[in-house]
Amino acid sequence: GENVEQHPSTLSVQEGDSAVIKCTYSDSASNYFPWYKQELGKRPQLIIDIRSNVGEKKDQRIAVTLNKTAKHFSLHITETQPEDSAVYFCAASPNSGYALNFGKGTSLLVTP
Amino acid sequence: ETGVTQSPTHLIKTRGQQVTLRCSSQSGHNTVSWYQQALGQGPQFIFQYYREEENGRGNFPPRFSGLQFPNYSSELNVNALELDDSALYLCASSLVGRDEQFFGPGTRLTVL
Numbered sequence: 473g474e475n476v477e478q479h480p481s482t483l484s485v486q487e488g489d490s491a492v493i494k495c496t497y498s499d500s501a502s503n504y505f506p507w508y509k510q511e512l513g514k515r516p517q518l519i520i521d522i523r524s525n526v527g528e529k530k531d532q533r534i535a536v537t538l539n540k541t542a543k544h545f546s547l548h549i550t551e552t553q554p555e556d557s558a559v560y561f562c563a564a565s566p567n568s569g570y571a572l573n574f575g576k577g578t579s580l581l582v583t584p
Numbered sequence: 585e586t587g588v589t590q591s592p593t594h595l596i597k598t599r600g601q602q603v604t605l606r607c608s609s610q611s612g613h614n615t616v617s618w619y620q621q622a623l624g625q626g627p628q629f630i631f632q633y634y635r636e637e638e639n640g641r642g643n644f645p646p647r648f649s650g651l652q653f654p655n656y657s658s659e660l661n662v663n664a665l666e667l668d669d670s671a672l673y674l675c676a677s678s679l680v681g682r683d684e685q686f687f688g689p690g691t692r693l694t695v696l
Contacts, residue, residue: 473643476626478626504683506683506684506685508687514689515588515674515687515688515689515690516627516674516687517687518684518685518686521683521684523683561626561627563626565683569615569678569679569680569681569682569683569684569685570632570639570640571617571629571632571640571642572617572619572627572629572676572685573629574626574627574628575626576624576625576626577624577625577626
């Protein structure tokens with residue numbers, strides 16, 4: 473089955489700096505890669521996603537890149553703010569709307 | 585448009601007991617997936633329901649079972665509870681053929 477590895481497990485940045493979280497996946501059939509943000513005690517919220525026919529996608533301060541050959545994808549957050557502090561999860565899925573295989577999460581702390 | 589809701593929010597059970605968790609999908613969504621999230625881990629796929637039938641299953645034993653109703657709401661049943669079943673149980677709804685899955689707030693199950 474699919475195995476998703478996520479790094480780093482914790483990340484601390486100063487407000488205004490950029491943050492990068494990286495994930496690798498094992499199943500070459502995976503074609504959908506979402507990123508979720510989970511604040512303490514709350515539900516995971518979809519923040520950005522990318523399909524395998526696209527190499528990069530951007531939404532304001534958030535961007536995701538995908539390298540299908542190397543089977544890795546990354547989340548980039550620019551101009552970080554304290555409210556970006558949360559746990560971020562990457563995931564991979566082989567079929568639309570089917571099982572998401574999650575990484576173990578990255579705890580991001582943005583200090584003022 | 586209403587979001588995904590789950591009940592109850594918290595539940596405490598003892599080993600060997602049975603539990604039923606409930607999920608109402610987002611308006612218009614016909615597919616429900618269930619995930620188990622242990623403390624400090626990413627969500628793990630349990631199973632998915634579409635058109636009241638199980639549409640795929642993760643690596644969970646048969647004592648984890650589910651139902652989907654004609655209004656697309658769903659139940660997760662766990663028999664013979666074990667201590668390791670203590671976790672946050674999340675449901676996510678989606679439209680068949682669409683990538684995005686939207687999570688409910690979860691049910692925190694504690695098994696003593």
